[in-house]
Amino acid sequence: MGKRNNKETEYLYASARVRATESRLIGADKLEAAISSKGLAETEALISSLDIGEGKTESADKLGDALSSAYSFIGAISPDDSVAAFLRYAYDCNNIKAALKCFFRGIDPGEMLFSFGTVSKDEIKEMPVKGDFSALPKNMSEAASEAFDAYSETKNPQLIDIILDKACFRDMLSAAEESGEDFIVSLTRKKIDLVNIMMCVRTARMGGGFAEREVLHSSLISGGELDVETLFASESEEDIALILRGGEYDGVSELMLSGRDVTLAELECACDNIYMTAVKRTKYIPFGASVLCSYLIAVEYEIKNLRIIHAGKLAGLSPDKIRERVRLSYV
Secondary structure (H helix, E strand, C coil), X not given: CCCCCCCHHHHHHHHHHHHHHHCCCCHHHHHHHHHHCCCCHHHHHHHHCCECCCCECCXXXXXXXXXXXXXXXXXXXXXXXXCCHXXXXXXHHHHHHHHHHHHXXXXXCHHHCCCCCCCCHHHHHHHHHHCCCCCCCHHHHHHHHHHHHHHHHHCCHHHHHHHHHHHHHHHHHHHHHHCCCHHHHHHHHHHHHHHHXXXXXXXXXXXXXXXXXXXXXXXXXXXXXXXXXXXXXXCCXXXXXXXXXXXXXXXXXXXXXXXXXXXXXXXXHHHHHHHHHHHHHHHHCCCCHHHHHHHHHHHHHHHHHHHHHHHHHHCCCCHHHHHHHCCCCCC
16 A cells, blocks of 8 residues: 555544544643542542543443543544554554464453454454454564464464564554654654663663573564664663663663663653653644544553553552653643
8 A cells, every 4th residue: 555645634623623632631730639649539530530532431441441432533533544553553463462372272362352453353353263364454464374373383472472563563664654644654663663672671681691682683673763783782771771872762861871770660661751752742733644643642641641540559659659650641
């Protein structure tokens, strides 16, 4: 499929709807109030009040319902139903990985599957049974067959993740490029870079032996702005930090070079914040496909933050500890 040349003016109505709906996002102030509160009540009240896209959620999984509602909302108002494909593919990838692993274990993937990929949950559940993965996006379709065979031969579930994750990002980048939106392409490349950075850091912290580095080399994803071979050549966390220093990932570099024991959770949070900082630039774009996609990412981050706060409260963590884990908010 070739690059689509969407006229930004086609998104005038949809963008106006999204801008109006953004006012109902929870935002940093309410999240901070929930973090500072003494108990779960304020966090649970925020979850119960979710009003995203198509109204308040009703089922027990209000956070999952809210995200599904947001995707349905964008799908209904967008002049191009494939505009958010580069985001939906991640859920296709999660679903087929879960379906394959559960098939080999002889269990039902059930609640592990998301309803807002590009392929229905029921269809994906049947794929390993039928041996037909053709309904998936092109690269994931081919990769699912490869992953099925790889696991059958090795019984190593990690291969399912490695093979399908790389294919998913190829499909995401392809969809981003086909969208004709430079901003969406930039976001996708940034996501690839951030995933690669965290893989390199984890490998370095594991000691970076031959086996670990072999897995890393097979896992690194091409298509980002950072050269994967340069990243792979870094043998320590300091090497990685020096590669990133002075560029758009300088915040992660500074954290790694801070001289204190930085946790992986802190680094993941820093990476997420870099991504959200880029997403927030769409606030200065009056209309277009990017406005719709940024709204979906904003909802995803809002739900992630609510999950973090809720889990932190349940675990009895202090407000400061919870605050360290909460991601940057879109509003």
